[in-house]
Amino acid sequence: MNFMELMQLKEEWAHFRSRHPKFPLFLKAVHREAIMEGTVIEIQVTAPDGKTMNSNLKVRKEDLELLKRLEKMF
Template sequence: MNPFNLLQLKPSWERFKFNHPRLLPFLKAATAESFIDQGTLIEINVINSTGRTISSNVRINSDDMEFLQSFKNILNS
């Protein structure tokens, strides 16, 4: 992954955070210490403007915990 590409996303990310102010607090709460542990089920549902739905889920395993810690550190920076 090219780090420069991530820098190009910064203005869009700032706009996204402004447009959806409840998302970051939700993600921070979900990644709070001890809330997500091995065996946690994360489910995502997307409903488009016509009402069509797509869903998926993942069960967190021990390998995922390191990634989630890194994700938490990014959210808190």
Template sequence: MNLSQIARLQALKKHLEIFQNNHPRLQPFLEAVNREVLKEGSVVEISVTSPEGKTLVTNMKLKKEDLEFIRALHELQSVR
């Protein structure tokens, strides 16, 4: 890993800390999801509403490969 990559990771870590401070209920929610309902076949739905009231919604049914990716991200976060 070169110095540029290390600097990017440090900046990303700072942004993550700010995000977590701005949204303190998200991490406990995601941990509960991971612990209680995250399994193959679960459906994740995401809804975003703009300040003007426009809403976009999508969903996805989780596959085995999706769970492997999510767990790899979780392990990466645990390393910090």
């Protein structure tokens, strides 16, 4: 990713935060209080037609390292 793409991504993230102000706060609280090795993250997506999709993952040490790097970017 080049510098211009990174700057554009940061700008898009700022717009996302303004449209969905509670979601970044939720992510920050989860990161601060619950993300550790062994944590299970589950996500469910419901489409407008009612179809749902679910997935989960168990956080590994390597995942924590990636999350720390991403946190520094934003």
